[in-house]
Amino acid sequence: MVIVLNTGYTKDQVSELVNHIESKGVKTSITEGNSKCIVGVVGDTTIIDDDEILSFRYVEKVLKVQEPFKKANRLFKAEDTVIDVLGSKIGGSNLGIIAGPCSVESEEQVVEIAKSVKESGANFLRGGAFKPRTSPYSFQGMEMEGLNLLKLAKQETGLPIVTELMSTDYIDKFVEDVDVIQIGARNMQNFDLLKQVGRTNKPILLKRGLSATIEEWLMSAEYIMAEGNESVILCERGIRTFETYTRNTLDLSAIPIVKRLSHLPVIVDPSHASGDWRLVEPMSKAAILSGCDGLIIEVHNNPQKALCDGQQSIKPNKFKFLMEKIRVLAEIEGKVI
Amino acid sequence: MVIVLNTGYTKDQVSELVNHIESKGVKTSITEGNSKCIVGVVGDTTIIDDDEILSFRYVEKVLKVQEPFKKANRLFKAEDTVIDVLGSKIGGSNLGIIAGPCSVESEEQVVEIAKSVKESGANFLRGGAFKPRTSPYSFQGMEMEGLNLLKLAKQETGLPIVTELMSTDYIDKFVEDVDVIQIGARNMQNFDLLKQVGRTNKPILLKRGLSATIEEWLMSAEYIMAEGNESVILCERGIRTFETYTRNTLDLSAIPIVKRLSHLPVIVDPSHASGDWRLVEPMSKAAILSGCDGLIIEVHNNPQKALCDGQQSIKPNKFKFLMEKIRVLAEIEGKVI
Amino acid sequence: MVIVLNTGYTKDQVSELVNHIESKGVKTSITEGNSKCIVGVVGDTTIIDDDEILSFRYVEKVLKVQEPFKKANRLFKAEDTVIDVLGSKIGGSNLGIIAGPCSVESEEQVVEIAKSVKESGANFLRGGAFKPRTSPYSFQGMEMEGLNLLKLAKQETGLPIVTELMSTDYIDKFVEDVDVIQIGARNMQNFDLLKQVGRTNKPILLKRGLSATIEEWLMSAEYIMAEGNESVILCERGIRTFETYTRNTLDLSAIPIVKRLSHLPVIVDPSHASGDWRLVEPMSKAAILSGCDGLIIEVHNNPQKALCDGQQSIKPNKFKFLMEKIRVLAEIEGKVI
Amino acid sequence: MVIVLNTGYTKDQVSELVNHIESKGVKTSITEGNSKCIVGVVGDTTIIDDDEILSFRYVEKVLKVQEPFKKANRLFKAEDTVIDVLGSKIGGSNLGIIAGPCSVESEEQVVEIAKSVKESGANFLRGGAFKPRTSPYSFQGMEMEGLNLLKLAKQETGLPIVTELMSTDYIDKFVEDVDVIQIGARNMQNFDLLKQVGRTNKPILLKRGLSATIEEWLMSAEYIMAEGNESVILCERGIRTFETYTRNTLDLSAIPIVKRLSHLPVIVDPSHASGDWRLVEPMSKAAILSGCDGLIIEVHNNPQKALCDGQQSIKPNKFKFLMEKIRVLAEIEGKVI
Structure with a gap:
């Protein structure tokens, strides 16, 4: 899962988001530059709803990396x-x-x-x-x-x-x-x-x-x-x-x-x-x-x-x-x- | 409802189709020319399935005239x-x-x-x-x-x-x-x-x-x-x-x-x-x-x-x-x- | 831009890709875990074609972060x-x-x-x-x-x-x-x-x-x-x-x-x-x-x-x-x- | 070509439409019933624009019978x-x-x-x-x-x-x-x-x-x-x-x-x-x-x-x-x- 923040994001928002996500037992890493912030998430991301992350108003988009199905995978x-x-x-x-x-x-x-x-x-x-x-x-x-x-x-x-x-x-x-x-x-x-x-x-x-x-x-x-x-x-x-x-x-x-x-x-x-x-x-x-x-x-x-x-x-x-x-x-x- | 027959249709096919349709209590009229035959159907056509008419192999297409809903109409x-x-x-x-x-x-x-x-x-x-x-x-x-x-x-x-x-x-x-x-x-x-x-x-x-x-x-x-x-x-x-x-x-x-x-x-x-x-x-x-x-x-x-x-x-x-x-x-x- | 590698990627492939991308003057960062590797790219990514990156056979997908238009942006x-x-x-x-x-x-x-x-x-x-x-x-x-x-x-x-x-x-x-x-x-x-x-x-x-x-x-x-x-x-x-x-x-x-x-x-x-x-x-x-x-x-x-x-x-x-x-x-x- | 008139059409409108269409050298036939009027048109209908017929405000829809291409047909x-x-x-x-x-x-x-x-x-x-x-x-x-x-x-x-x-x-x-x-x-x-x-x-x-x-x-x-x-x-x-x-x-x-x-x-x-x-x-x-x-x-x-x-x-x-x-x-x- 990759999360892109809105231009104009703050350090506090990044911290809040990362804490929220890591509390679910997955790993994150942050890339910043050119007014963009990208948060990469790895681990079992099928337990995280896109919807939930998109609800943070400073999140621009959520991009999926892992297919969301498990038993069919x-x-x-x-x-x-x-x-x-x-x-x-x-x-x-x-x-x-x-x-x-x-x-x-x-x-x-x-x-x-x-x-x-x-x-x-x-x-x-x-x-x-x-x-x-x-x-x-x-x-x-x-x-x-x-x-x-x-x-x-x-x-x-x-x-x-x-x-x-x-x-x-x-x-x-x-x-x-x-x-x-x-x-x-x-x-x-x-x-x-x-x-x-x-x-x-x-x-x-x-x-x-x-x-x-x-x-x-x-x-x-x-x-x-x-x-x-x-x-x-x-x-x-x-x-x-x-x-x-x-x-x-x-x-x-x-x-x-x-x-x-x-x-x-x-x-x-x-x-x-x-x-x-x-x-x-x-x-x-x-x-x-x-x-x-x-x-x-x-x-x-x-x-x-x-x-x-x-x-x-x-x-x-x-x-x-x-x-x-x-x-x-x-x-x-x-x-x- | 309008029914279009395939090029190469025969008189017998037209009769068979018209008899079939009129047996349902609706009226038909036929237009022929330029190798096409068009059968117009009026009356309560909601009781006739398109599918049924399309099953006649010499029917090219069925065009709807009347909306198929009644109580919502x-x-x-x-x-x-x-x-x-x-x-x-x-x-x-x-x-x-x-x-x-x-x-x-x-x-x-x-x-x-x-x-x-x-x-x-x-x-x-x-x-x-x-x-x-x-x-x-x-x-x-x-x-x-x-x-x-x-x-x-x-x-x-x-x-x-x-x-x-x-x-x-x-x-x-x-x-x-x-x-x-x-x-x-x-x-x-x-x-x-x-x-x-x-x-x-x-x-x-x-x-x-x-x-x-x-x-x-x-x-x-x-x-x-x-x-x-x-x-x-x-x-x-x-x-x-x-x-x-x-x-x-x-x-x-x-x-x-x-x-x-x-x-x-x-x-x-x-x-x-x-x-x-x-x-x-x-x-x-x-x-x-x-x-x-x-x-x-x-x-x-x-x-x-x-x-x-x-x-x-x-x-x-x-x-x-x-x-x-x-x-x-x-x-x-x-x-x- | 975010690049996701196929499961089964190798360290050498990651290096090759990162070198290729950084040669264009942008910054990358890597997140690994759970058999996935995510490469985040920031900087002026409009100069990088998705197509070009997708041509690397070990790339699974490319996700866009920045809109590709500039003057209209x-x-x-x-x-x-x-x-x-x-x-x-x-x-x-x-x-x-x-x-x-x-x-x-x-x-x-x-x-x-x-x-x-x-x-x-x-x-x-x-x-x-x-x-x-x-x-x-x-x-x-x-x-x-x-x-x-x-x-x-x-x-x-x-x-x-x-x-x-x-x-x-x-x-x-x-x-x-x-x-x-x-x-x-x-x-x-x-x-x-x-x-x-x-x-x-x-x-x-x-x-x-x-x-x-x-x-x-x-x-x-x-x-x-x-x-x-x-x-x-x-x-x-x-x-x-x-x-x-x-x-x-x-x-x-x-x-x-x-x-x-x-x-x-x-x-x-x-x-x-x-x-x-x-x-x-x-x-x-x-x-x-x-x-x-x-x-x-x-x-x-x-x-x-x-x-x-x-x-x-x-x-x-x-x-x-x-x-x-x-x-x-x-x-x-x-x-x- | 089949033309369906709006409910509430008048005899004069049917005449106007039929005259207009027949002036192009094609044949028409009319089916009426259950408040609907269907005009069937046969002959070389490729010369008649749907648009033109739809412009008559009392026309409900135009249904195509003949494919509009000739040389490719x-x-x-x-x-x-x-x-x-x-x-x-x-x-x-x-x-x-x-x-x-x-x-x-x-x-x-x-x-x-x-x-x-x-x-x-x-x-x-x-x-x-x-x-x-x-x-x-x-x-x-x-x-x-x-x-x-x-x-x-x-x-x-x-x-x-x-x-x-x-x-x-x-x-x-x-x-x-x-x-x-x-x-x-x-x-x-x-x-x-x-x-x-x-x-x-x-x-x-x-x-x-x-x-x-x-x-x-x-x-x-x-x-x-x-x-x-x-x-x-x-x-x-x-x-x-x-x-x-x-x-x-x-x-x-x-x-x-x-x-x-x-x-x-x-x-x-x-x-x-x-x-x-x-x-x-x-x-x-x-x-x-x-x-x-x-x-x-x-x-x-x-x-x-x-x-x-x-x-x-x-x-x-x-x-x-x-x-x-x-x-x-x-x-x-x-x-x-």
Whole structure:
């Protein structure tokens, strides 16, 4: 941490600040010159809030040196975290391929799609039972019934279930029925939800918020891990920018950065990022080469009749074709599915 | 709603689409020419999802004509909504001035600040008991104890309490103790929370999300209203942009736009928007002239010792001075506090 | 300037870096601890490129302490710069009100509007002769003929002319005919143009780029000033964000920040920022209260027939009415027009 | 084009608008209902400015149906444009690999790097002679001398030269000496420069502006093409977002979109996008799989001594290693270098 004082600072202010900071058990050193005073702080600075230091009226700015996350930090755990769910793995040299419909609509639909994506090589089944929708008048998901249909599809295929949890009221049910609990982009900073899933023993798929920085995203992972659950899978799904041709802007540069900063696995959602089925193939392939640990792809047997997000879903035969290409690229990258 | 078909569309596709849409009880009309086909749709189009139409593979784009919100829409309720909380009003020609500390820290602190801001002219007391913090290692608020201290401050001053709810677990407690329930920016699309506060009879202060469009913000208000609670106060608190000199970019243009689109009152939070106490005065004054219905301002008797956000809090005497200016401007704008 | 080294740095690297930096005549100091090394640098660090330091592979990041602009910096010139153009002033306690049509269309049009805005109290005339348009197929302005019509309008009213220069080919002509040379948002980092207008003795109105940070904007002013021309008027005209209800997001928080960082005057363009005539009044008023030094407003006698930007132009009678309100607010702010 | 009228529109207004629009030789059709009126417009709507229509005060909004670019539009030229420069090709099934130093610094430097990148498989040489720098106090390039050194490097290697033009003053010189003229991101909407290079017969490498939408970018290509020069190579180099870990956010989704909308080749600049040499390899590989037509990569023999952008330059041996991987991926994508 580096603290810069306002021009016109006094010796007394420097002393006050240094005493305040050193009382927290960290070391400081002072550089003065050209009307500027810089206070360098080393030691475990994660315990010092920027806010607290900025409250001193003679502080001009606070610059961060150390990343504020600990348990998610690769500095403190060098080897990749590998999440193993009923034998399907994500992380290290393992690519996780999660596929399925945006929302569960009927037994026939979800079972048929599950069988098909499994055959093509997916190792996880996705499907929304509770759906976060911008409008209260849109289809909100089949809810508990949807959860039951996912279980049927799992029975038929053996694929572990990935599905989104939107309310703490259903945590017990999710812990019982679901294999990976998804926290959606809109809830990435729903700290109450993060803390509560942090007290479960289920792997958590944590989507990046629409305007979350990489640091904030990792801090949300830290919320889960701080409660004891260290099985977090990060998921890049596009960020909000000024560009309107795509629903969001897929930030693939975030992948190598997250891999450097953290030991947690990070996957990519090309379907939500683009909102356009025509971009799913190129963005899936690009994602693999960016170094990600997996993909989550929307597949629907009849996109035109899909109750949500049909425009970003690909058909089962297109998915099969894509998986063939992904396998070739995975091999080049030294990964296995 | 306007639907544009891909170049190369067929007559059969047009028929299929038109039949599908008209089955929902709306009217369509078709314009063709220059290899383009445009389908205009009129009637109650809020029941048609864009997503659903985009799922038809021959649809190029869907353009919205009608705003997707109803209960929040000024089209269906021309007069301003005025929220009256124990005699303190927001909306119409009434400015609501909400002031108090970022977080409740002690009885002495919150009571002293409450008395002071009341004397200066504030008509609501703010104070965080549950605090949304980026880091799990930062102070998370005094929680239930904080809520009790707010009640003490209300007893002393008569000021209605505005405080943030982060978890559905505390809704009953908030309904009992709190006068205005705040939904924070990070929870603006926590739809479970929105629905649940929509079933209470308390006024809701709904902050705009960091990257929420005006439309999404109004759709979140619609979630609350659709459950029966029509007392929603909107709050602009800055949006996320590339600029880093301010914590967020205060979007004052949103104020006249919201006033045109909706009958709901909209207030401004200059403290969180800028993250800098030096900007609170100019941005408060500018906000009044942009046509807002009130302000929410952080005031702390000892910002340097504040447990959070001290750098954006102003001192009681500065608040008093600011209120004098605000009164002059309010009069010019034809508003009363 | 503060330099943070990668974890795993060596003593030799620290020495190499320190020697390199001190050879430039600045002072360094080193703080080590917890596997981090921080090098504080004080003195005239504006001569050191971040890029240069970041090229050292063992450097993790470079944090800026000092603003990189000098001539534009309030630190080196405490008093406000006042620009006086034929008696019309901008800066200090003087508000400059620049009004006129988006583009010059005919003698009748520009003279009529000029007379009208003068009567209402504007002290500068704006009008585009050369127009930057997104499409090569849109009206590009009357060019030289437009410039001549502006001169006629000036003869009739005495109002100094503000108009945009897009090509270095016309600099001599502009120096001869124009009173304030405008550099548009799209050319804010057209460094060749900046340098060339920096060698003239005309005041320059420098618009902020669509995605320019405040620092980049001031650095562009610095380009002009470094060539000898210190008469720069900054103009905030909205930045690009994800919001689509307004053409741009007017960043009024930038005003108090620029006033603190720089001695240069800064004005606001509510017309281009919003792209909507209905927002011109509230945003003009809000701008005055944010502490700006003036406004530039599009006024057209027949917006429906305007050759460009009619939707953001207000009519002369609306402008007159707005000027009455602005005069009241100016007085409150201690400003004169 | 679709025009939506304000609620409360009158029959006379509809007639006025329709007459105005049809006078331009396009067809309209009207849909009314539920207090809304929608006017669909088909035909060559590129000649109608949105602005012009929005100026009618009873128009609520204008929605675009047709892309506003013509010469750059794939609709009017289905086959890929292939640019051939002295036998090195970009477009169709040809990958162009442009490599070299950020700025030309000495004969030894540029010749050595040119030889090395050629040996590794690059087919174009890049190198800055005129450098756009945020600060007037930073190194601005070797200018004319730099251009001469690039010519020497071309003599030695036969690689065509790609270098940036910042001033119209040097156009003749560039036409004589340079093989591909680069227009930088900051000049993407310097319309004077675009028009002037549009009158040359040299291929133009047009970088996307920091906050340019895909449509604006293609409209800037249209400026060049409208003057007669149809040899435009587009270059995605990252857009400005809120994320600060990378200098810009590389928008790879733009690649398949540009390929769909336009016949022009589009390449990717992973060096400027990330500003970090560690991201050059993963982003180069991801770019190839996104379907781009080439890469432009900064290579420096001694990044630590580079006069600019050393931190984003890779060393020759790293480039060699990267080219081996790129060749494998190119083959998978059915491309040749």
